[in-house]
Amino acid sequence: MTIRAACFVVLMFILSPAWAQSPFDGLTEGDLADGERLFRVHCARCHGIDGAGGEGSNLVRSKLKHAADDEALIALLGDGIPGTGMPGMWTLDENQRTRVAAYVRTLGRLEAEEMPGDPLRGATIYQSSGGCPACHILEGHGTGIGPELTDVGDRRGLEYLRRSMVEPAAAQSQTMGYQDYLTVRVRTADGSVEGLRVNEDAFTVQVRDIGGVVHSFRKDDLTEFEKVFAHSLMPEYGTVLAANDMDDLISYLMSLRSGE
Ligand code: HEC
Ligand code: HEC
Numbered sequence: 001m002t003i004r005a006a007c008f009v010v011l012m013f014i015l016s017p018a019w020a021q022s023p024f025d026g027l028t029e030g031d032l033a034d035g036e037r038l039f040r041v042h043c044a045r046c047h048g049i050d051g052a053g054g055e056g057s058n059l060v061r062s063k064l065k066h067a068a069d070d071e072a073l074i075a076l077l078g079d080g081i082p083g084t085g086m087p088g089m090w091t092l093d094e095n096q097r098t099r100v101a102a103y104v105r106t107l108g109r110l111e112a113e114e115m116p117g118d119p120l121r122g123a124t125i126y127q128s129s130g131g132c133p134a135c136h137i138l139e140g141h142g143t144g145i146g147p148e149l150t151d152v153g154d155r156r157g158l159e160y161l162r163r164s165m166v167e168p169a170a171a172q173s174q175t176m177g178y179q180d181y182l183t184v185r186v187r188t189a190d191g192s193v194e195g196l197r198v199n200e201d202a203f204t205v206q207v208r209d210i211g212g213v214v215h216s217f218r219k220d221d222l223t224e225f226e227k228v229f230a231h232s233l234m235p236e237y238g239t240v241l242a243a244n245d246m247d248d249l250i251s252y253l254m255s256l257r258s259g260e
Contacts (some may be wrong), residue, residue, distance in 0.1 A: 053157020122252025
């Protein structure tokens with residue numbers, strides 16, 4: 001090595017900050033293959049065998065919203081994302097999480113899932129047929145009894161989106177993190193209300209009806225109080241929309257992504 005090259009190496013060593021080191025340094029091809037195997041066993045049932053998403057987010061993206069860098073990705077796999085359907089992967093040790101994370105990063109270089117229809121037509125259908133904005137907020141418009149859809153294309157993949165349109169109750173009951181969407185029916189001397197349970201304690205229950213109005217009841221005043229599990233307030237659209245309109249609408253939902 002010439003003196004100049006040696007100086008260069010020393011200088012690079014001094015200048016390179018600690019964060020420039022990747023947690024994936026030193027991983028072999030074999031480790032990556034093991035990461036893929038672990039992904040199939042522990043992640044594919046939610047994120048799809050190819051990582052393109054389902055009940056879990058589409059991971060075939062160069063940037064992940066909840067994992068700005070590789071350290072954050074490894075940490076996320078341990079902790080999960082509280083309040084969502086992403087569980088902490090505590091059955092995997094640190095080495096295994098690192099290998100799966102490295103595999104997830106390789107997915108980011110693949111092509112995204114293909115849309116079944118035309119997202120532009122789908123946008124019109126969203127606004128005009130089916131009353132979606134009556135229950136969902138999208139980019140600040142609409143009312144919010146259902147989950148916000150502004151970046152649903154980041155969080156959910158094709159298959160899950162189709163299921164949530166055709167069989168919303170099935171999609172919902174599959175997904176953890178949806179305790180927030182429990183349907184309740186209550187009856188008082190004055191009449192009955194069906195809606196989502198907003199809050200409940202020993203003495204009272206608050207219910208948001210489909211119109212978005214929150215009603216508060218004392219449990220003593222109720223003649224009937226039913227929790228309807230695995231039931232969705234969202235209509236089943238499989239019979240309402242023509243097949244090609246459904247494909248367009250689903251393509252529109254897939255296109256709803258945060259800026260990358
Ligand atoms: C029980 C279903 C389920 C399993 C199992 C699961 N995930 Fe998830 N994951 C989700 C859901 C749902 C989300 C979306 C959370 C949200 O933002 O609402 C998610 C989000 C993520 C994110 C964040 C994506 C982003 O845009 O930032 C990553 C990364 C991730 N999962 C990786 C994994 C990996 C790797 C595994 C396996 C070790 C795994 N998940 C197992 C359901 C799951
Ligand atoms: C009467 C209210 C209502 C209407 C109308 C409605 N939804 Fe929903 N939607 C909900 C609720 C509530 C949920 C939460 C899960 C559940 O309870 O099924 C939901 C869930 C969803 C999900 C799953 C989101 C996720 O992150 O898992 C999608 C996608 C969706 N709706 C799209 C639509 C579209 C598109 C339309 C119009 C064609 C529509 N919804 C009309 C109430 C509604």
